[in-house]
Amino acid sequence: MKVAIIFGSKSDTEVMKKASNVLKEFDIEHKGYVLSAHRVPEKLSETIKELENKGVECIIAGAGLAAHLPGVIASQTVIPVIGVPIKAGLEGMDALLSIVQMPKQIPVATVGINNSANAAMLAAEILALKYPEIKNKLIKYRETMKENFIKENEQGVEF
Structure with missing residues (x-):
């Protein structure tokens, strides 16, 4: 497994599922976990250690309200953490403000509100530094995206 997707409540599943869909598109092995920094802190710490031992290379962490989960995870590992408010x-x-305003020395990359798909794209880009097959898929994805955009918009817009 290359990416772990962790979020604080089962009710966040629909938002975080978008990250899984993107990772599937790039054939990136991943697994989801529902863990709370406040309700099960010991289980969260135990899971982070297990993820390190398994060689996980990136963590996507989603949280709402006070949104401590991404920062708590980042404080316990040097695996890159991408926060999804x-x-x-x-x-x-x-x-958003809770995740993006991490103290010095404990960074959390942060994407837009509910934008777990972008978190997965960023995770793919991080992994592409090491895995040429992911890099090639990203390049092809961008090429296709540009071609589709041009096709969809070449006729202009009628008002």
Whole structure:
């Protein structure tokens, strides 16, 4: 397994499933976990150690409200962590600010609110530094994306 997707509540499954879909598209092995930094901190720490021992290379962590999960994970490992702020409370702004404002020396990469698909794209780019097959798939993906955009928009727009 190359990527772990961790989120704090089963109710976040639909948002975080988008990350899994992207990783599947690039044939990147991954697994999802529901773990809370507040409700099961010991289990979270135990799981992080297991992920390190298994050689996981990137963690995508989704959380809402106070959104401590990505930062707590980052504080316990040097595996890159990508935080996904999940819309709850203050329309997700509380989670976004909580994740993006990590203290010095404990970074968490952060994507937009509910944008776990972009978190998976960033994870693929990180892995592409080491795995040429992922890099080649990303290059092909971008080429196809550009071709499709041009095709869809070459006729212009009628108002």
